[in-house]
Amino acid sequence: MSKTAFITGIAGQDGAYLAQFLLGKGYKVHGLVRWDSASEPYEGRSRINALRLNSQNLTLHMGDITDANALTALIKKIKPNEIYNLAALSQVHVSFQTPASTLDINTNGTLNILEAVRILGLEKSVRIYQASSSEMFGSTPPPQNEHSSMMPCSPYGVAKLAAYHLARTYREAYGLFVSNGILFNHESPLRGEDFVTRKIARAVVEFEQGRTEPLKLGNLDAMRDWGFAEDFVKGMWLMLQQKMADDFVLSSGEAHSVRTFVERAFSYIGVEIDWQGEGESEQGIDAQSGRVLITIDAQLFRPLEVNYLLGDASKAAKTLGWAPETDFETLIGLMINEERNISQNGSGPWLKAG
Numbered sequence: 001m002s003k004t005a006f007i008t009g010i011a012g013q014d015g016a017y018l019a020q021f022l023l024g025k026g027y028k029v030h031g032l033v034r035w036d037s038a039s040e041p042y043e044g045r046s047r048i049n050a051l052r053l054n055s056q057n058l059t060l061h062m063g064d065i066t067d068a069n070a071l072t073a074l075i076k077k078i079k080p081n082e083i084y085n086l087a088a089l090s091q092v093h094v095s096f097q098t099p100a101s102t103l104d105i106n107t108n109g110t111l112n113i114l115e116a117v118r119i120l121g122l123e124k125s126v127r128i129y130q131a132s133s134s135e136m137f138g139s140t141p142p143p144q145n146e147h148s149s150m151m152p153c154s155p156y157g158v159a160k161l162a163a164y165h166l167a168r169t170y171r172e173a174y175g176l177f178v179s180n181g182i183l184f185n186h187e188s189p190l191r192g193e194d195f196v197t198r199k200i201a202r203a204v205v206e207f208e209q210g211r212t213e214p215l216k217l218g219n220l221d222a223m224r225d226w227g228f229a230e231d232f233v234k235g236m237w238l239m240l241q242q243k244m245a246d247d248f249v250l251s252s253g254e255a256h257s258v259r260t261f262v263e264r265a266f267s268y269i270g271v272e273i274d275w276q277g278e279g280e281s282e283q284g285i286d287a288q289s290g291r292v293l294i295t296i297d298a299q300l301f302r303p304l305e306v307n308y309l310l311g312d313a314s315k316a317a318k319t320l321g322w323a324p325e326t327d328f329e330t331l332i333g334l335m336i337n338e339e340r341n342i343s344q345n346g347s348g349p350w351l352k353a354g
């Protein structure tokens, strides 16, 4: 009999890739999508559409992770074998502007899932994946693994850390099968346009096509461990196929600065960046033409920054047999190529059919 999965946040980058992965494994997939009055219902379908996930095994439900009663009723109706809690306010910088709703969505939303499963008495029949984040490590020095201390530096990180502890508590107190995936940054052409990698990839292609206005960026020296989202969703699934629930770091194991990402992305289109000036006056110049391509916008700095994330995913490698398959250079290349396709045709050929 085929398994049933329920994905909150199915309209996001990870939700869309996970849905594609699970449909490929023969799952019936149910997804939670928020109402958006500003656009067609299920506006978030755009990523689902990009992946051409129009399988009859896919059902979308309108709802919201913060609506506990409706969520409980939905879980009762769907009777999932696996729940993937990916719904979140995921932009760290936005969480400084909307701290209360960040806690409501990222912490209370998680609590709503855990409570629903407990209240419905589904402890023994449902497995839960909780999307935890490397942002929980915050200022803890690299490399970070499951034993590193957690010192979050944003309302987002605090909210995710509280949700992580709720998951652990429900696992120990009530015997729920709930695993935390502590994922380091993971990117793709489906990444939202306000995350730095997608913002850079898009700008590089625009420059290739004649853009003249410089790209504004914030902190160029933050170090991040960037992997490919499609590799990471397989790790989420593997966590729920184990005998015991547990917590796992998933990461690429390589850290690069935002500056390096910029340099490699431009070098992909044959442009060498020459950095001139310092601090807010620093500029990235096209070494050949002298044209200004990058400027610094102080507004894009965060009130508090996570300086250095570098994951150690050796536990996931040993226990789950998981390893990232896409390296940094390949990731940049595929994001730029897809951006070219998107600018020409609206989407690209490498996005597989579901």
Ligand code: F7E
Binding pocket: 089, 090, 091, 092, 093, 132, 133, 134, 135, 183, 184, 185, 186, 194, 195, 196, 197, 199, 216, 217, 218, 219, 220, 222, 223, 224, 258, 300, 301, 302, 305, 306
């Ligand atoms: O920033 C710097 C910025 O917004 C990366 C989320 O998925 O990963 C993600 O969080 C770095 C930061 O991602 C700009 O200051 C410079 O140091 O792409 P980001 P993030 O904050 O690391 C973790 C693991 C999550 O869980 C989150 O949900 O880039 N940066 N200039 C910039 N960042 C942005 N967004 N825009 C800039 O112009």
